[in-house]
Amino acid sequence: MTTALDIVTRSLRSIGAYAAGEQIAAEDANDAFDLLNDLLDTWSNTTMMIPYITEIIFTLTNGKYQYTIGKNGTIGGSFTGSIAPGTNGIGVLTVTTVPSGDIALGQFIGGAADGTQITQFITGAGGIGTYEVNISQTVASTTLSTYYQRPMRINSAYVRVSTLDYPVAPINVENYNQIGFKTLNGPWPRALYYQPSSPLGNITFWPVPASGEMHMFAETVLGQFNSLSDTVTLPPGYKMALRWNLAELLMPEYGKVDQMTVAMIKENAENSRAWIKRTNMQPPAVASFDDALVSMHRANDSAWIFSGGFLP
Numbered sequence: 001m002t003t004a005l006d007i008v009t010r011s012l013r014s015i016g017a018y019a020a021g022e023q024i025a026a027e028d029a030n031d032a033f034d035l036l037n038d039l040l041d042t043w044s045n046t047t048m049m050i051p052y053i054t055e056i057i058f059t060l061t062n063g064k065y066q067y068t069i070g071k072n073g074t075i076g077g078s079f080t081g082s083i084a085p086g087t088n089g090i091g092v093l094t095v096t097t098v099p100s101g102d103i104a105l106g107q108f109i110g111g112a113a114d115g116t117q118i119t120q121f122i123t124g125a126g127g128i129g130t131y132e133v134n135i136s137q138t139v140a141s142t143t144l145s146t147y148y149q150r151p152m153r154i155n156s157a158y159v160r161v162s163t164l165d166y167p168v169a170p171i172n173v174e175n176y177n178q179i180g181f182k183t184l185n186g187p188w189p190r191a192l193y194y195q196p197s198s199p200l201g202n203i204t205f206w207p208v209p210a211s212g213e214m215h216m217f218a219e220t221v222l223g224q225f226n227s228l229s230d231t232v233t234l235p236p237g238y239k240m241a242l243r244w245n246l247a248e249l250l251m252p253e254y255g256k257v258d259q260m261t262v263a264m265i266k267e268n269a270e271n272s273r274a275w276i277k278r279t280n281m282q283p284p285a286v287a288s289f290d291d292a293l294v295s296m297h298r299a300n301d302s303a304w305i306f307s308g309g310f311l312p
Helices: 004-014 026-043 173-178 238-254 259-280
Strands: 053-059 066-069 076-085 091-100 108-110 116-121 129-133 139-147 154-161 164-171 191-195 201-206 213-219
Touching: 004 026, 004 238, 026 238, 091 116, 154 191, 164 213, 173 191, 238 259
Parallel strands: 164 191
Antiparallel strands: 053 213, 066 201, 076 091, 076 139, 091 129, 108 116, 108 139, 116 129, 154 164, 154 213, 191 201
């Protein structure tokens, strides 16, 4: 397990601001900590620095076609649960009731455990049971909420109706404006328009759905540290990348670095980003599938009059 202070300390020593074993001054640690979170925030805007895709799952409400996503948004749920310290810096969430919504990997918890993320199923799988969370803590049994971080973009989606999955096309605002009958009712949505406003993102479905379980896939927003003592489990390569890229950002503030060290830090920062990008590079989408396996191909029908003809 790595803490924010571990990364900050190694970065400050890499640029020669502190010697090995020397105590980091609180003001320097806090300044570097703020810059570390700024770095993570910047990487969230870079697709190839994102380690995985988050699957956002929620149940559609009959007749409702607009939802908000993020903390205190309409996409989420509530449950009764408690958290106990686990091993290796993680916590164990025990869920006893789920009055609304579902519990899914990647969700964040609001309330008494605000900012804690659900990272793994133990005995639970969306309902009552136990789950691994990223912060070791003690929270007595209480009512908690779940939410997803506001995504930067939604890449793809489908809706599950009974046992069948139907593709839902993410569209841009120009495509959405072409829809002539925006309040058309349908059994499930065929398209979604996502507006990444802040602090909550807004999702609009078309046509207005009657039912279904939505599955949306979005690039994960890299979580930020709440404090220098926060522990985090990073994917392979990220700890080193954060160390050298933070060192690169800190160099101008200290001015103690000779030219050979500057070149070494810049090279290490660039190489560590390149390693991560190669790992995160996604294979190209398969051009086509067997028509019997997917529902993307269908005959033309009169629905084009409502959609402007842009939907597949």
